Amino acid sequence: MRIGQLAGELTLSELHKFIFEGLPVRGMLVRLTDAWQDILARRAANSETGAYPAPVRQLLGEMAAAGVLMQGNIKFNGALVLQIFGDGPVKLGVVEVQPDFSLRATCTQVGDVDDDATLSQMVNVNNQGRCAITLDPQDRLPGQQPYQGVVPLFGDQGEKLENISEVLEHYMLQSEQLDTVLVLAADDKVAAGLLIQRLPIEGEGNLGGKADSVEREAALGQSEDFSRIAILTKSLKREELLTLDAETILHRLYWEEPLARFEPLIGETGPRFACRCSRERVGNMIRSLGTEEVESIIAERGQVDVGCDFCGAEYRFDPVDAAGLFTGLSADLSGGSVH
Ligand SMILES: [Zn+2]
Numbered sequence: 001m002r003i004g005q006l007a008g009e010l011t012l013s014e015l016h017k018f019i020f021e022g023l024p025v026r027g028m029l030v031r032l033t034d035a036w037q038d039i040l041a042r043r044a045a046n047s048e049t050g051a052y053p054a055p056v057r058q059l060l061g062e063m064a065a066a067g068v069l070m071q072g073n074i075k076f077n078g079a080l081v082l083q084i085f086g087d088g089p090v091k092l093g094v095v096e097v098q099p100d101f102s103l104r105a106t107c108t109q110v111g112d113v114d115d116d117a118t119l120s121q122m123v124n125v126n127n128q129g130r131c132a133i134t135l136d137p138q139d140r141l142p143g144q145q146p147y148q149g150v151v152p153l154f155g156d157q158g159e160k161l162e163n164i165s166e167v168l169e170h171y172m173l174q175s176e177q178l179d180t181v182l183v184l185a186a187d188d189k190v191a192a193g194l195l196i197q198r199l200p201i202e203g204e205g206n207l208g209g210k211a212d213s214v215e216r217e218a219a220l221g222q223s224e225d226f227s228r229i230a231i232l233t234k235s236l237k238r239e240e241l242l243t244l245d246a247e248t249i250l251h252r253l254y255w256e257e258p259l260a261r262f263e264p265l266i267g268e269t270g271p272r273f274a275c276r277c278s279r280e281r282v283g284n285m286i287r288s289l290g291t292e293e294v295e296s297i298i299a300e301r302g303q304v305d306v307g308c309d310f311c312g313a314e315y316r317f318d319p320v321d322a323a324g325l326f327t328g329l330s331a332d333l334s335g336g337s338v339h
């Protein structure tokens with residue numbers, strides 16, 4: 001093994017936040033390296049599924065990068081879950097990013113995906129594909145529902161969108177009323193994304209016909225700043241996003257702009273792979289199937305095996321373990337019914 005290869009494997013994922021001083025524009029750049037390679041390696045090690053085909057890998061990687069950017073963009077103490085519900089060979093793509101930027105991701109593929117498959121050929125064959133963004137509060141109150149926004153995979157002219165970045169730009173404009181530019185890319189080593197967002201200007205909503213010309217000019221000027229930075233951002237090529245480091249990308253695009261950067265989030269504070277599955281959660285899931293269903297599985301297979309799609313962990317419940325799940329439940333029920 002060459003040293004270069006070794007160094008490549010040890011690269012930590014990073015998230016960079018920045019603003020443009022004096023301009024109503026903020027941005028973020030994410031590079032998932034070790035976290036992304038971890039997710040891919042776990043999938044490749046799954047003997048049932050094998051590795052993702054290249055187009056699926058690109059889709060999930062771009063979703064993972066976008067999920068981190070969206071989590072970094074909100075003030076919210078809970079998980080951000082980005083999902084694609086497909087009507088083609090890819091049924092489901094899920095990315096879950098916690099407030100501390102630990103993340104996990106998985107795709108469910110049921111049919112063959114060609115090497116050159118487009119987004120719509122994977123998830124929007126019959127126009128039924130959907131993208132959902134869910135904000136799930138950390139400490140959900142009883143009865144409290146997570147917030148969910150759903151967007152179709154179509155543009156304003158009814159055309160099928162072929163980039164997940166466009167789907168999410170639409171979502172941000174709809175849900176937050178904020179102009180957003182997203183550039184995403186992913187291969188077998190890196191999943192990366194660059195986001196630029198126009199911040200609302202105070203009182204902008206009241207700038208209708210009555211606004212005086214000074215205010216109007218100021219707002220227009222600030223909108224021009226965003227347009228200029230948006231054009232610079234869109235000039236970033238996929239290949240550059242995948243291969244250049246954050247310093248080089250930011251310098252190359254914005255060297256003439258008043259860029260102010262925050263301390264990068266790397267390592268313990270940065271994006272990293274972590275799965276939240278546990279024997280207890282799997283036990284709850286099995287319990288929710290009901291006694292009858294679980295007994296029939298045990299009659300057929302002698303035990304209940306559940307694998308985690310995110311990390312590949314295998315959980316086994318033998319007949320004694322499984323019976324214990326329901327004994328526990330009945331104890332809970334009797335405890336709750338004493339009044
Ligand atoms: Zn897991």
